[in-house]
Amino acid sequence: MTDVTATLEGRNAAPRQDNQDPDLFGQTPSQTVGPFFHYGLPWKGGADLVGKSDLGARPELFGEAHYVLNLSAPTGTPRGEAIELVGTVRDAEGAPVADAMIEIWQANAEGRYRSEDDARDDAAIDPHFVGFGRSSTSDEGAYRFRTIMPGRVPGPDGTLQAPHIAVSVFARGVLNRLATRVYFAGSEGLDTDAVLAQVPEERRGTLLARSEKEGVWTLDIALGGPDETVFFDL
Amino acid sequence: MSAPVSYRRGDAGMPRDLVPEYRSTVLRAPQQPRIEIPHTLTETTGPSGCWDRLMGKAAADLTAQHRGEPIGQRIVVSGRVLDEDGRPVPDTVMEIWQANAAGRYIHAKDSWDAPLDPNFTGAGRIVTDADGRYRFTTIRPGAYPWGNHKNAWRPAHIHLSLLGPAFATRLVTQMYFPDDPLIEIDPIANAIPMPYRQRMVSRFDIATTQPNRALGYLFDVVLKGREQTPFEEDGHD
Numbered sequence: 001m002t003d004v005t006a007t008l009e010g011r012n013a014a015p016r017q018d019n020q021d022p023d024l025f026g027q028t029p030s031q032t033v034g035p036f037f038h039y040g041l042p043w044k045g046g047a048d049l050v051g052k053s054d055l056g057a058r059p060e061l062f063g064e065a066h067y068v069l070n071l072s073a074p075t076g077t078p079r080g081e082a083i084e085l086v087g088t089v090r091d092a093e094g095a096p097v098a099d100a101m102i103e104i105w106q107a108n109a110e111g112r113y114r115s116e117d118d119a120r121d122d123a124a125i126d127p128h129f130v131g132f133g134r135s136s137t138s139d140e141g142a143y144r145f146r147t148i149m150p151g152r153v154p155g156p157d158g159t160l161q162a163p164h165i166a167v168s169v170f171a172r173g174v175l176n177r178l179a180t181r182v183y184f185a186g187s188e189g190l191d192t193d194a195v196l197a198q199v200p201e202e203r204r205g206t207l208l209a210r211s212e213k214e215g216v217w218t219l220d221i222a223l224g225g226p227d228e229t230v231f232f233d234l
Numbered sequence: 235m236s237a238p239v240s241y242r243r244g245d246a247g248m249p250r251d252l253v254p255e256y257r258s259t260v261l262r263a264p265q266q267p268r269i270e271i272p273h274t275l276t277e278t279t280g281p282s283g284c285w286d287r288l289m290g291k292a293a294a295d296l297t298a299q300h301r302g303e304p305i306g307q308r309i310v311v312s313g314r315v316l317d318e319d320g321r322p323v324p325d326t327v328m329e330i331w332q333a334n335a336a337g338r339y340i341h342a343k344d345s346w347d348a349p350l351d352p353n354f355t356g357a358g359r360i361v362t363d364a365d366g367r368y369r370f371t372t373i374r375p376g377a378y379p380w381g382n383h384k385n386a387w388r389p390a391h392i393h394l395s396l397l398g399p400a401f402a403t404r405l406v407t408q409m410y411f412p413d414d415p416l417i418e419i420d421p422i423a424n425a426i427p428m429p430y431r432q433r434m435v436s437r438f439d440i441a442t443t444q445p446n447r448a449l450g451y452l453f454d455v456v457l458k459g460r461e462q463t464p465f466e467e468d469g470h471d
């Protein structure tokens with residue numbers, strides 16, 4: 001009888017095609033975040049890249065006892081011009097998207113990314129700035145970040161890109177994250193930016209944040225409809 | 235400075251944006267084609283080495299976040315984060331969220347009347363080691379009904395979110411369980427054509443299973459790889 005037990009101990013489940021099958025190896029497919037990500041992804045302070053507020057999280061959507069993820073721990077004030085980036089996410093019929101999450105990734109004021117893969121020595125890392133943030137949208141579909149106006153970053157062929165922030169949009173009904181960029185109306189380099197150059201001129205406005213109030217930049221994101229935001233194939 | 239090495243684009247397993255059977259895509263899928271852009275430093279970089287400061291500490295045991303133990307089948311999920319050339323992706327953050335054993339989320343907008351579990355939140359965060367390995371302990375989530383169509387049920391799944399090394403490698407996905415009959419009738423899983431859908435299905439593994447403690451499942455996450463292998467540093471530049 002001990003022989004039988006010995007065989008059983010080492011036996012695995014019946015083989016079938018799954019994630020562990022070498023013939024199937026390749027990129028894991030993307031799926032939607034669904035509507036219930038708020039207690040798992042956004043953290044308090046996730047949308048405040050310069051200060052210590054709770055911006056970005058929506059803990060009112062779940063009980064206090066279930067707030068198991070922490071606060072960000074800023075170490076000091078980053079260099080550069082502090083700005084707010086705000087806007088509303090809308091669907092193809094213009095209805096606000098109340099269950100979206102916006103992520104940003106950007107360079108610091110000198111145009112340097114906080115990443116091992118940005119190995120330049122002509123621009124310095126800012127010890128107080130990471131450049132990654134998350135904002136849940138409100139019931140009105142609004143997102144809001146506090147961050148730094150990014151510096152210019154090299155593009156292809158030695159050109160400099162215009163100041164920009166990389167953006168990902170996630171939501172229920174969005175199976176594959178939507179990648180886009182925020183540029184700033186009136187800033188240097190918009191005419192020569194290699195990424196903007198790929199966008200038909202009549203649609204470039206969907207990527208241009210505008211400022212009507214000092215330090216506050218607004219850009220709405222349209223998932224569809226006549227003013228659909230330009231999304232990128234990365 | 236040398237030009238950044240691009241990442242590869244999405245492969246044949248990427249979902250379509252518009253999947254009418256999944257009703258929420260109808261007004262939320264972009265109608266214009268995505269525009270291909272060159273990968274610059276913006277796309278080939280991502281935050282690294284500062285997860286604690288950004289989000290807070292790792293939380294790898296979802297069964298130990300409250301006073302008591304949650305109800306349900308205790309499981310361990312383990313695997314590696316790799317790029318599509320099979321290279322490990324070390325020091326990358328994986329975020330987890332899920333329903334409880336009854337299929338109920340703690341979220342205020344989950345109005346299904348399945349019971350909440352005061353000892354289970356269902357949120358965690360782990361960072362891969364030098365070999366790209368990760369491991370977390372949780373309870374197996376239940377299936378749950380949703381309003382997509384009459385008698386619609388989501389297969390049991392764990393939501394996973396990975397940043398990877400770069401903006402270009404960002405991935406949000408869902409891990410499914412073997413032998414779940416709901417997968418083949420789920421419009422969200424079915425947004426991925428076969429056989430690639432099976433890349434989201436974990437494998438029961440007796441070696442990962444902990445005696446008298448927890449069932450074990452294996453699940454590797456594969457992120458986009460580079461267009462070309464970056465040059466090895468030879469130390470003579």
Ligand SMILES: [Fe+3]
Pocket residue numbers: 034333388391393
């Ligand atoms: Fe879910």
